[in-house]
Amino acid sequence: MTPRTLALSERQPLHQRAAFALFIGMVLLMVQAVATNARGAPESFADLVDKVSPAVVNITTNTVVATSTQQRPQVPEGSPFEDLFRDFMERQQQGQDGQRPRRASALGSGFIISEDGFIVTNNHVIAEADQILIELFNGGELEAKVIGTDPKTDIALLKVESDTPLPFVRFGDSDIARVGDWVMAMGNPLGQGFSVSAGIISARNRALRGTYDDFIQTDAAINRGNSGGPLFNMDGDVIGVNTAILSPNGGGSIGIGFSMSSAVVTKVVEQLKEFGETRRGWLGVRIQDVTPDVAEALNLEAAEGAMVTDVPEGPAREAGVQQGDVIITFDGNHVPDTRELVRMVGEATVGKSVRMVVYRDGKTQTLKVVLGRREDAERETVQPAAIAPSEPVEDEFLGLTIRGLDKDVREQLGLSGDAKGVVVMQVDEASQAYEKGLRSGDIIAEAGQQKVETPSELTKRIGDAREAGRKSILLLVRRGGEPRFVALSLNE
DSSP, X not given: OOOOOSOXXXXXXHHHHHHHXXXXXXXXHHHHHHHHHHHOOOSOSHHHHHHHGGGEEEEEEEEEEXXXXXXXXXXXXXXXXXXXHHHHHHHHHTTOXXXXXXXXXEEEEXXXXXXXXXXXXXXXXHTTOSEEEEEOTTSOEEEEEEEEEETTTTEEEEEOOOSSOOOOOOBOOGGGOOTTOEEEEEEOGGGOOSEEEEEEEEEEEEOOSOTTOOEEEEOSXXXXXXXXXXXXXXXXXXXXXXXXXXXXXXXXXXXXXXXXXXXXXXXXXXXXXXXXXXXXXXXXXXXXXXXXXXXXXXTOSSSOSEEEEEOOSSHHHHHXXXXXXXXXXXXXXXXXXXXXXXXXXXXXXXXXXXXXXXXXXXXXXXXXXXXXXXXXXXXXXXXXXXXXXXXXXXEEETTEEEEEOOHHHHHHHTOOTTOOSEEEEEEOTXXXXXXXXXXXXXXXXXXXXXXXXXXXXXXXXXXXXXXXXXXXXXXXXXXXXXXXXXXXXXXX
16 A cells, blocks of 8 residues: 555645645645744844843942951061051051041942933842942943832832933833743943843742742853843843842852842832832731641631731731631732732732731621731831749640749740740650751640630640641741741641
8 A cells, every 4th residue: 555645646636735835834834833832942033131230220320438458467466567567557557546448439330211211120239328429321321319218129229310311111010921932131240331231030939038029040141240230131021120140159140140139120110219218017927837737626627827926015906817727819900929929918019908808716707907017017016915924833745834923034035924725845756746857945825726824724735736637736836926826746
């Protein structure tokens, strides 16, 4: 049998041969398009560089610092040069108070976001600077003033005055950027002037140290001096501000750089531009993630939400939020974890009234809270409420030796008279309690979401949980005043 072939016989009608040729041509075009999309790499970044370069700037800062003139050269004791160097240093210090000013310079990068001269950079680039000079791509130089800074996201907004409109770039949507997308970084690495590097997005939603971190990780080369420079997508939109690198020896780029996402930066810039400072929403709770064992102890279907560990004076307490509540939704949005809740609250408008769904005692409740301002709250100190002392009794269970907070224990641990709960005296190192991080000196304030003040009360809570068929019990543990929930298995 002759194998089948796609070729048409010359004896077939002309219109059929034409139609088949058109079909084959369309298939080839589709295959070529798929291959091009799969390849993804641009033939050149030159057109993109030409488009955005005029809006990228170099930043030089000058700072006056005091230096001591009392440091002496290190010479061996008893050396014949010791007297010589001492006499020299004394002559240098005559008529001086031991301090003399000097100017220190630092380099960084930035980018213009409006034709009237607003510039975005990193806060650490311009922090404590007495003078900020902006070098434009065309070689001009302008002096900048600080409009506002946000140390939490390491973003600063500057302003320069120019007789002519300045070239600028726009922010893009970092939320639609995907891992594997091509990106281009620009800046002033190691003081070498305008420089370009390219790579891909290596990861999204990275957190380093900050509360509001949302970094894009890239392998585009970022070095010292690139700080504050833009990370572009292939449309020429800024989707990140180059901020940090990971380097094991503190040297240059090893292909792990971090840019604060435009999703964060745009909101910060808007507030700095309008108010000269940030104005973040504040809920007024301490929270922790819901782990699978905590979810089981609470009879939650999924380990999601943000569990409230403490409710000091503030908006949340006024709205009726209680310790042990699990916040499930905020302002109509699902809360997957504490990090996302912090972001949601921080981006909300100060003074806004929002609805919040919490899980409490096996049921959900809807609360209405009026948000405060985080920056104001951070300036205040919340005083704890007064509570009564407890009886001095010791007991052992779940690998823990506990005791009531009598006078001796309070003095030994340096606790105030308003501390409440039972204290962990010892922890069996082979126990689950030790594995979960409990240590001597920890205070257990609640068990099964009920307050405990004596070992007998704690024993009763454990017995009640076992009778109810619970596999674990949830403890509220305080260490150094900081609360957290720990779920311990009742099978030990």
